[in-house]
Amino acid sequence: MRAPIDITLEPRRLDALAGRIIAAGVLLGAVFLLCSWLLSQYAIPAEARALFSEKAFYLSYLVGVCFVLSLSLGGLFFVLIQHVTGAGWSVVVRRLAEGLAMAMPFVLLFLFPVLFWWKGVIYEGWMDPAQNAHLGEQKLGYLNAEWFSARVIGCIAIWTAIAAIYFGGSLRQDASGDPRISKRLKFIAGPCIIVFALTLTLAAFDLLMSLVPEWYSTIFGVYYFAGSAMVFFAFLANAMRWLQRNGRLSHSITPEHYHDVGKFCFAFVVFWAYIAFSQYMLMWYANLPEETSYYRIFHKGEFQTQWGILGWILIIGHFFVPFLLLLSRHVKRNPAALVAGTVWVMLMHYVDLFWLVFPHERSAPAAWVYESAGGVMTSIGLFPLLLTGFCATAGLVGFYVAAVAIVLRGCSLVPERDPRLPESLVFENA
């Protein structure tokens, strides 16, 4: 067993870093969002833009918001799981997860343009009366503009409340050192996880699955959750490394903690593949037209071959590459190697969300394959769209990181007086 570390000897607050993060986050966020908007205007040929118009930017923005929502949801999930299992190893990194979860109200702020201005365009498949007649009365009873916004805001309000209970409790414990707070938080963690699972499924259905209102998959919420948990652990590893390089928590976070965060990330890479394949195989096997239409665009036709490439990027890049990389104990215990692997994982989560949003665009194939000036059929190509979506996601991540710094700027980066902190500081993997 290692000698205990005296955390009072090292910097464990953001202090001056907070201002730097907020300034850099807001600046980079604005620049990247502007880049995304410019790309949506100028990287897409004019003939295609006439069919696709401003929607490329709105969809890119939706991908970005779903990306940062994943980070907050993953953080909330992690905090709840650590409490319900009474985990000791993770205490030293738990405050970071609490900070991500507590950034939830900012995610709602990021969603406002979608909820108030753009939803009619993004979700035209069921919002536009000219397009939704075939969906039937019952489906339209659920999918309508007001009820949609109410559900999304309601879900985020519930997550914010849960995050506030855990973040607030943890801060009170910093002051009082009362171990009963840990017990109380553990007691309510179980019911909170149930509420979390149900609301996450609703939100994933609304924000992402309803882009293709004819199609449904009951496992869709789990699919979004699997990617969310995975990208959260990837982000956490990067945040730990960045803080340590900037002189915070240099001794309290050890290779043992990187190792465990890496294990979690690896586990959710596998879980994502398991869920993604389960969803695909059942539809492939049942061979029902209303289900297979979702995947058909990746298989057949001239313009769709581009989306086929996207499918292969996900199979190889989202599963096999991180699986083989994070399988190694040496990679997980080496912060620099783990950061390289987890940056890749975050990139792949972006491609995954892009895959959920773009190929199913309603105006396809007209928008993807358009008639150019010479009367030749041409396609937009995957790359300009991937880049537009990437810039929007990078922009929102910039704003999101600034939001997390706002949440964490006034408090310690470790739960100072958590009864399990000593256990976490000397923890070693067997």
Next chain:
Amino acid sequence: MSAHADQPGTRFGTPQDGVAHGGGSGTVLGVLAEFGNEHGILAAAERVRDAGYRAWDTHTPYPVHGLEKAMGLRASPIPWIVLAAGITGAGSGLLMQWWMNAYDYALTISGKPLWSIPASIPVTFEVTILLSAFGAFFGMLALNGLPRFYHFAFHSNRFKRATQDRFFISIDARDPGFSAEKTARFLQGLGAASVEVITD
């Protein structure tokens, strides 16, 4: 000494030297040292490792974190065995289904292709897991030299508490650096609660 002294099958040496003698009266099989807690055995294991002993082992009632480092054990080759077994499983699982469904007994079912990857993944996955688990389990047994029905420490009555609340270091007489007297004194110097020379 302890309450164990009067139990049959154990004889103890003179109280002056503090070293007990367990087992029969024949050849010396090894030395057994008992420790009261995991801190004791961790510190002692490092010293035994540094003294250059090779044929020795530790016996604890539960896995003690960091003991493999204190004993100087090299990294286990188990991960590589599991990887090889897993790849074998994936390959043979795919091959088996291809041979059955597309080659040996080709039968069209509801218009599906005779050979398709999606339909083959579940079985391939299961065979991969099965062979990986076999590789891990049987590889572990083989590397540990198990099943093993005899160890010289079984001659000691104290050793029964290795599954309850005592921690032991055993040094085999076959170790090149072994000498019954010197090794016993060495272990005593490491703070053992008791040291026993085990004879046949």
